[in-house]
Amino acid sequence: MIYTVTLNPSLDYITRVPELSLGETNRATSQLLFPGGKGINVSRLLSHLGIENTALGFLGGFTGTHLQATLNEPHLRQGFTAIAGETRINLKIKAQVETEINATGPAITTAELTSFRQQFAQLAADDLVILSGSIPKSLDHDIYQQIIGQITARQARFVIDTTGEQLQAALQQQPLLVKPNRQELAQLYQVPLTTHAAIQKWGHQLLAAGAQHAIVSLAGAGAMLLTPTGDYFAAPVAGQVKNSAGAGDSMIAGFVGTWLASGDVVESFKVAVASGTATAFSEDIATKAMIETIYEQVRVTAI
Numbered sequence: 001m002i003y004t005v006t007l008n009p010s011l012d013y014i015t016r017v018p019e020l021s022l023g024e025t026n027r028a029t030s031q032l033l034f035p036g037g038k039g040i041n042v043s044r045l046l047s048h049l050g051i052e053n054t055a056l057g058f059l060g061g062f063t064g065t066h067l068q069a070t071l072n073e074p075h076l077r078q079g080f081t082a083i084a085g086e087t088r089i090n091l092k093i094k095a096q097v098e099t100e101i102n103a104t105g106p107a108i109t110t111a112e113l114t115s116f117r118q119q120f121a122q123l124a125a126d127d128l129v130i131l132s133g134s135i136p137k138s139l140d141h142d143i144y145q146q147i148i149g150q151i152t153a154r155q156a157r158f159v160i161d162t163t164g165e166q167l168q169a170a171l172q173q174q175p176l177l178v179k180p181n182r183q184e185l186a187q188l189y190q191v192p193l194t195t196h197a198a199i200q201k202w203g204h205q206l207l208a209a210g211a212q213h214a215i216v217s218l219a220g221a222g223a224m225l226l227t228p229t230g231d232y233f234a235a236p237v238a239g240q241v242k243n244s245a246g247a248g249d250s251m252i253a254g255f256v257g258t259w260l261a262s263g264d265v266v267e268s269f270k271v272a273v274a275s276g277t278a279t280a281f282s283e284d285i286a287t288k289a290m291i292e293t294i295y296e297q298v299r300v301t302a303i
């Protein structure tokens with residue numbers, strides 16, 4: 001089974017204004033509300049590809065109830081831990097530029113955390129856990145490390161999408177995949193990444209530190225895959241961006257779902273790029289039909 005972990009889920013409120021004027025009343029032209037949080041996005045994309053998975057994390061309040069009700073996906077089992085606090089609402093403003101305001105999220109009690117962590121004691125060796133997104137303030141800053149300890153103790157595998165110190169620490173536990181974007185990789189190693197050669201060089205540091213595969217996502221400039229046996233570049237697919245939030249999460253889902261089924265890294269990378277691009281070109285997390293259409297346009301070359 002594939003499990004996703006979203007410690008801090010959200011309802012994503014996406015509003016469009018022709019032009020955002022700070023300090024004034026702005027009138028929206030449209031608004032949408034989606035279940036969100038990085039692990040939940042991964043789960044939804046996996047479900048769209050027909051891949052069974054279980055979404056774990058904390059949900060509470062009227063927002064949590066609404067998220068649960070709208071997270072109605074055929075291949076997604078909900079394994080959330082109920083909490084007393086209220087699931088956050090993240091605001092995404094689409095205007096001249098995209099602006100995001102992500103809320104802090106609710107406090108998690110010790111009892112809620114204990115109940116949540118009990119689930120990892122049941123993992124089997126063929127399970128894979130995808131850990132994504134920010135850590136609620138009330139949890140230990142090294143909570144991912146603690147969960148990874150539980151996962152590896154059961155001989156299960158994991159993928160992690162986090163940044164900075166937490167990413168650095170997780171690398172030592174040999175994640176199947178990490179997927180920093182260009183800025184996250186630059187921050188991790190405190191280097192400017194202005195050329196493909198520099199991205200490839202510093203991307204390899206992720207493998208040297210323990211990752212089995214690394215994708216560096218480059219938004220509108222494509223993506224790079226680093227593996228111990230070869231590196232690959234995917235050129236960007238041209239198209240109209242509608243909502244790029246969740247593009248990175250979709251990439252992770254596309255890679256992991258395909259890799260588990262085939263073990264073929266290049267094919268997994270192609271589906272990852274198609275999935276990320278299809279989500280960037282959609283209002284919501286991409287559909288399978290959209291991913292299949294984009295897939296035909298993905299060009300991957302060995303570098």
Ligand SMILES: Nc1ncnc2c1ncn2[C@@H]1O[C@H](COP(=O)(O)OP(=O)(O)OP(=O)(O)O)[C@@H](O)[C@H]1O
Pocket residue numbers: 181182216217218219220221222223236237238239241244245246247248249251273276277280
């Ligand atoms: N404007 C775009 N044009 C073409 N492809 C895009 C665009 N934006 C994203 N993509 C595709 O989606 C992938 C992931 O996007 P990105 O690098 O923005 O991830 P991210 O920073 O993790 O995003 P997020 O945090 O919003 O999910 C890219 O590598 C690319 O393949």
Ligand SMILES: O=P(O)(O)OC[C@@]1(O)O[C@H](CO)[C@@H](O)[C@@H]1O
Pocket residue numbers: 008010012035036037038041090102132133134135245246247248249
């Ligand atoms: O605040 P975090 O946990 O870092 O990110 C949360 C978030 O921005 O990530 C997803 C897109 O990747 C959105 O669905 C969600 O609102």
